[in-house]
Amino acid sequence: xxxxxxxxxxxxxxxxxxxxxxxxxxxxxxxxxxxxxxxxxxxxxxxxxxxxxxxxxxxxxxxxxxxxxxxxxxxxxxxxxxxxxxxxxxxxxxxxxxxxxxxxxxxxxxxxxxxxxxxxxxxxxxxxxxxxxxxxxxxxxxxxxxxxxxxxxxxxxxxxxxxxxxxxxxxxxxxxxxxxxxxxxxxxxxxxxxxxxxxxxxxxxxxxxxxxxxxxxxxxxxxxxxxxxxxxxxxxxxxxxxxxxxxxxxxxxxxxxxxxxx
Amino acid sequence: xxxxxxxxxxxxxxxxxxxxxxxxxxxxxxxxxxxxxxxxxxxxxxxxxxxxxxxxxxxxxxxxxxxxxxxxxxxxxxxxxxxxxxxxxxxxxxxxxxxxxxxxxxxxxxxxxxxxxxxxxxxxxxxxxxxxxxxxxxxxxxxxxxxxxxxxxxxxxxxxxxxxxxxxxxxxxxxxxxxxxxxxxxxxxxxxxxxxxxxxxxxxxxxxxxxxxxxxxxxxxxxxxxxxxxxxxxxxxxxxxxxxxxxxxxxxxxxxxxxxxxxx
Ligand SMILES: Nc1ncnc2c1ncn2[C@@H]1O[C@H](COP(=O)(O)OP(=O)(O)OP(=O)(O)O)[C@@H](O)[C@H]1O
Ligand SMILES: [Mg+2]
Numbered sequence: 001x002x003x004x005x006x007x008x009x010x011x012x013x014x015x016x017x018x019x020x021x022x023x024x025x026x027x028x029x030x031x032x033x034x035x036x037x038x039x040x041x042x043x044x045x046x047x048x049x050x051x052x053x054x055x056x057x058x059x060x061x062x063x064x065x066x067x068x069x070x071x072x073x074x075x076x077x078x079x080x081x082x083x084x085x086x087x088x089x090x091x092x093x094x095x096x097x098x099x100x101x102x103x104x105x106x107x108x109x110x111x112x113x114x115x116x117x118x119x120x121x122x123x124x125x126x127x128x129x130x131x132x133x134x135x136x137x138x139x140x141x142x143x144x145x146x147x148x149x150x151x152x153x154x155x156x157x158x159x160x161x162x163x164x165x166x167x168x169x170x171x172x173x174x175x176x177x178x179x180x181x182x183x184x185x186x187x188x189x190x191x192x193x194x195x196x197x198x199x200x201x202x203x204x205x206x207x208x209x210x211x212x213x214x215x216x217x218x219x220x221x222x223x224x225x226x227x228x229x230x231x232x233x234x235x236x237x238x239x240x241x242x243x244x245x246x247x248x249x250x251x252x253x254x255x256x257x258x259x260x261x262x
Numbered sequence: 263x264x265x266x267x268x269x270x271x272x273x274x275x276x277x278x279x280x281x282x283x284x285x286x287x288x289x290x291x292x293x294x295x296x297x298x299x300x301x302x303x304x305x306x307x308x309x310x311x312x313x314x315x316x317x318x319x320x321x322x323x324x325x326x327x328x329x330x331x332x333x334x335x336x337x338x339x340x341x342x343x344x345x346x347x348x349x350x351x352x353x354x355x356x357x358x359x360x361x362x363x364x365x366x367x368x369x370x371x372x373x374x375x376x377x378x379x380x381x382x383x384x385x386x387x388x389x390x391x392x393x394x395x396x397x398x399x400x401x402x403x404x405x406x407x408x409x410x411x412x413x414x415x416x417x418x419x420x421x422x423x424x425x426x427x428x429x430x431x432x433x434x435x436x437x438x439x440x441x442x443x444x445x446x447x448x449x450x451x452x453x454x455x456x457x458x459x460x461x462x463x464x465x466x467x468x469x470x471x472x473x474x475x476x477x478x479x480x481x482x483x484x485x486x487x488x489x490x491x492x493x494x495x496x497x498x499x500x501x502x503x504x505x506x507x508x509x510x511x512x513x514x515x516x517x518x519x520x521x522x523x524x525x526x
Binding site for chain 1: 312315317341342344345347351355357358359369373421
C-alpha cells in the first residue's frame with residue numbers, strides 16, 4: 001500500500017519537475033533569441049533543415065488531402081444539391097484546420113524527430129557540456145536558430161500545403177467528377193475571409209513553436225529521463241516520446257486555439 | 263605558498279544513489295602552477311573536474327573559483343568564469359558533425375569578433391602545434407582516438423585560457439607524441455602562464471610537469487604535495503601508490519641517494 005503511494009507520488013513529482021524544466025527551457029531559449037550576437041547563417045541552415053527538406057512531403061500529403069476532400073466533399077454536398085459550395089468547403093477546411101495540423105504533424109515526423117535525436121546525441125556525448133564549458137550558451141547556439149527557423153518555416157509550409165490541397169480538391173472535384181469550375185472558385189473567393197487565414201497563421205506559428213520546444217527539450221534533458229536515458233537506446237526512446245508528445249500537443253492545442261479564435 | 267589559490271574545493275561530497283564517490287574532497291589550486299590529480303580508475307577524478315567546471319553540483323561542501331561559490335552564482339556569472347577556461351574532456355567531446363578545423367575554430371567564431379582570415383591563422387597554428395596538419399577537413403569519426411585527443415587540446419588552448427583542465431591528455435598517445443604534448447604544455451604555459459589542472463595516469467612522467475600532485479583515494483584527496491615530497495611521503499596510501507606506479511626501484515634509488523647524503 002505504502003509502495004503504491006510512493007509510486008504515485010514519484011510519478012507526479014517527476015512530471016511536475018519535468019513540466020517546470022520544459023517551461024524554463026522554453027523561456028530561456030526564447031530570451032536567448034534576443035541576445036546578441038545576431039547571426040543569420042545558422043538560422044538559414046535550420047530553415048533548410050526544418051523547412052526546405054520538408055517541402056516534398058508537404059506537397060505530397062497536401063495534394064492527397066485536397067484530393068480526398070474533393071472526393072468526399074463532392075459526394076456529400078451533392079446529396080444536398082449544393083456542389084457549388086465545393087470550393088469553399090475544401091478551402092475552408094484546409095486553411096482553418098487540416099493545413100496547419102497535418103503540415104505540423106508531417107514536420108514533427110520529419111524534422112522534430114531529427115532535432116530531438118541530434119540534441120540527444122550532443123547531450124550524451126558531452127558536446128553540450130563542452131559548449132557550456134567554452135562559455136557558449138547552448139540555448140543561443142543550438143536552440144535559438146531552430147526556434148526562429150520553425151517560426152519562419154511553419155507558416156510557409158502550411159501555405160504550400162493549403163494551396164496544393166486546394167488544387168488537389170479542384171483536380172478531383174472539377175476535373176474528375178465534373179463540378180462547375182466557376183462555382184468552385186467563386187464560392188471560395190466569397191467565403192474565405194481574412195479571419196480564416198489569420199486562424200491558420202496563428203495555428204501554424206504555435207505548432208512550429210510546440211514542435212521545436214518539445215523535441216529539442218526532450219533531447220536536451222535525455223540524461224534526466226525517468227528510468228534512465230542512456231546511450232543510443234535512451235536517445236531512441238526519448239525521440240519516440242518526443243514525436244508522440246508533440247503530435248498529441250498539436251491536436252490538443254488545435255482544439256483550444258480553435259475555441260479561442262473561432 | 264605565497265600565490266593565491268584560484269580554485270578551492272572545501273569538503274566536497276557527492277554520491278550517486280548509494281555509491282559515495284567523493285567523501286569530503288579538499289583541494290587548492292595555485293595560480294600559474296600545474297596541479298596534477300592522480301588516482302585509480304573510477305575514483306572520481308573526472309568528477310572533481312566536473313565540479314570545478316560547474317557541470318555537477320556537490321551534495322554538500324563548496325567549490326570556489328576566483329573566490330566565488332559555483333552553486334551560489336547566477337548563470338551569467340558562471341559563464342563569465344568559464345570564459346577563462348580551456349577544457350579537454352576525457353572523451354574529447356568534439357562536435358562530431360563538424361570538421362576538425364571547425365571544431366577548433368568554433369570558440370573563436372562564437373566568442374570573438376576576429377575575421378575568418380585571422381581565425382584561419384590561429385587555427386592553423388594550433389593544429390600545427392598539435393601535429394595535425396592535413397586533417398583539417400576530416401570529421402572526428404574519421405580520425406584516430408589519439409588524434410581526437412589532440413584536436414580537443416587544440417580546441418582547449420585556442421582562446422589562450424587562464425585556467426586549463428585536461429582530463430587524461432596523453433592517454434592513447436604513443437610515447438613520442440605524449441612527450442611532444444608535454445613539451446607543448448611546458449612551452450605554452452611558460453608563455454601564457456596559465457593555471458593547469460591535469461588528471462593523468464601517466465606517472466611518473468607527468469611528475470616532471472607538475473608543481474603539485476594530489477592523490478585521490480577512497481573519495482578523499484590524500485595530500486597535495488610537490489612531486490619530490492610526493493615521492494617521499496610517509497602517508498601509507500601515497501607510499502603504496504608511488505611504489506606500484508613507479509616501481510620499488512624508483513623510490514629506493516632516491517632513498518639510496520638520501521642515505522648517501524646522510525652518510526656524509
Ligand atoms: N552521472 C553519474 N551517475 C552515476 N555514477 C557516476 C556518474 N558519474 C560518475 N559516476 C561514478 O563516479 C565514480 C567516479 O567516476 P569518474 O569518471 O570521476 O572516475 P575517474 O577517476 O575519472 O576514473 P578514470 O581514471 O577511469 O577516468 C565512478 O564509480 C562512476 O561510476
Ligand atoms: Mg576520468
